[in-house]
Amino acid sequence: MAHNGGIVRLREAMPSIKPSEHKAANYILEHPEEVVQLSVKGLAERSGSSQAAIIRMCKTIGLDGFQELKVRIAGDLQMMESRKSMYQEIRPDDDVGTLIHNISENNMFSIKETLHILNEADVEKAVKEIYHAKRIEFYGAAASQIIAQDAQQKFIRINRQCSAFSDTHLQLTSAVTLTNEDVAFAISYSGETRHILDAIQYAKDAGATTISLTRYGTNPLSSLVDIPLYASSSESEIRSSATSSRIAQLNVIDILFTAVASMDYDESVDYFDRTRAAIQKAFR
Numbered sequence: 001m002a003h004n005g006g007i008v009r010l011r012e013a014m015p016s017i018k019p020s021e022h023k024a025a026n027y028i029l030e031h032p033e034e035v036v037q038l039s040v041k042g043l044a045e046r047s048g049s050s051q052a053a054i055i056r057m058c059k060t061i062g063l064d065g066f067q068e069l070k071v072r073i074a075g076d077l078q079m080m081e082s083r084k085s086m087y088q089e090i091r092p093d094d095d096v097g098t099l100i101h102n103i104s105e106n107n108m109f110s111i112k113e114t115l116h117i118l119n120e121a122d123v124e125k126a127v128k129e130i131y132h133a134k135r136i137e138f139y140g141a142a143a144s145q146i147i148a149q150d151a152q153q154k155f156i157r158i159n160r161q162c163s164a165f166s167d168t169h170l171q172l173t174s175a176v177t178l179t180n181e182d183v184a185f186a187i188s189y190s191g192e193t194r195h196i197l198d199a200i201q202y203a204k205d206a207g208a209t210t211i212s213l214t215r216y217g218t219n220p221l222s223s224l225v226d227i228p229l230y231a232s233s234s235e236s237e238i239r240s241s242a243t244s245s246r247i248a249q250l251n252v253i254d255i256l257f258t259a260v261a262s263m264d265y266d267e268s269v270d271y272f273d274r275t276r277a278a279i280q281k282a283f284r
Contacts, residue, residue, distance in 0.1 A: 005116025006072030007032060008232050009061040009216060012117065016218030017173035024049035028073070030124040034073045040066045060218075062119075081170070097282050103243070110244035113232040116251065117216045127259040128225050129209045130155075136162035137174050137208075139199050145185040147213070147249045155255040157275050158268045168195045175199040180207035188212070189231070189245045191219025200224055215251055 010025055017025050026033045027047035035043060043066070044051045058069050127230065130136060136155060140148035145166050152164035165171050172195070172261050178184060184203030186196050191214035200221065210225040215232065222228035231248040261268040 005076065005113075006063075006069050007076045008113045008116050008138050009063070009072070010057075010069075012230075013061045013217035015244065017060055018053075021049070021053045021060065022041050023047045024054045024057055028169060032077060036070045038070075041234050047119070057102055059189040061161050074231055088177050101177060106151045106244045107247040110232060110248040114248045114251065115158065117230045117232055118255075119229075122229055123255065123259070126229060127256060128184050129183075129227065130160070130256060131260050131263050133209070134161065135185040135190075136160055136183045136185060137171075137203070138162060138164040138185045138187065138198050139171050139175075140164070141168075141193050141196060143246055144189060144193070144196075144249070147187045147246065147253060148185075150250060151187075151253045151257070152209070154253065155260070157259075160260070169233070171195065171199045175202035175208075176206060178203050178206045178208035180209075181209045182206075183211060184208045185211045185213070186221055186225065187214075187249060189249070191215060191221035193221075197221055197224065199209050213252055215245070248255065 007029065014025060016024075024043060024047045027043065033251060034046075038046070040051045040054050043049070043054055053132050054066055058065050061069075061204075063069050063072070090099070094102070138151045140146070145164070148164040149166075152162050157164045163174060165174060175184060175198075182203075184200055186200045191212065197220055200212070201224065203275060204224070204226075205208050205284035209227070211227045211229065212221045212225040213229045213231060214222050216230040222230070231245060231252055
């Protein structure tokens with residue numbers, strides 16, 4: 001059992017937590033140091049919630065129970081103490097030196113948070129499905145389309161037949177033409193982008209294996225796919241333009257790509273060498 005990640009799981013899952021569980025969840029996020037010393041009954045009394053709601057909340061965020069949540073929160077608090085600072089919001093009077101430090105720290109923090117919520121078994125499933133896929137379609141919009149294009153650029157270098165169409169019509173068209181030998185991989189941090197949901201539904205109807213990369217917690221996209229993967233970021237989406245979440249998602253793509261490439265290492269290296277040689281010959 002991991003010994004941290006309780007706070008990030010709870011915070012990221014807030015939109016999907018039932019109203020009856022919100023009082024307990026909010027109390028935990030506001031008083032984590034106190035909560036690690038409480039029993040389920042004690043938390044219920046102080047938060048104005050019920051013991052049953054607290055247990056359901058723990059299940060909602062993928063934990064066995066309140067004891068596991070307390071252990072993870074204790075680990076979070078220890079990590080916070082050693083780090084001394086967490087996500088740093090960007091302020092209008094920050095100088096360049098401060099921006100260099102805070103942006104870099106925020107990006108690293110988002111990757112570390114993602115490690116707490118990325119399920120190893122689901123990553124393994126995704127890697128196997130991508131490896132065996134006859135065709136892979138990456139779907140994304142706006143900032144998430146950048147992630148999709150990065151995935152295409154990587155996987156095509158090891159001879160994986162893939163696309164990352166930016167045009168909505170082409171995304172829907174490609175989804176309809178998939179088969180049960182193919183993979184549809186949707187990227188949407190919110191998990192709510194309408195036409196991406198439509199593309200994945202068409203892909204499912206066509207028999208393709210579906211994978212998503214979203215923020216942690218229940219959302220329309222993660223609930224729709226066969227294999228949900230998650231990234232995390234504490235950033236303010238309005239002020240930071242989703243920079244940290246983009247870095248966290250790119251890191252997940254790097255993990256998947258490297259894992260797929262390593263499944264046939266010698267062949268992957270051969271394709272790397274051949275594509276590199278072609279590019280160097282053309283542009284030197």
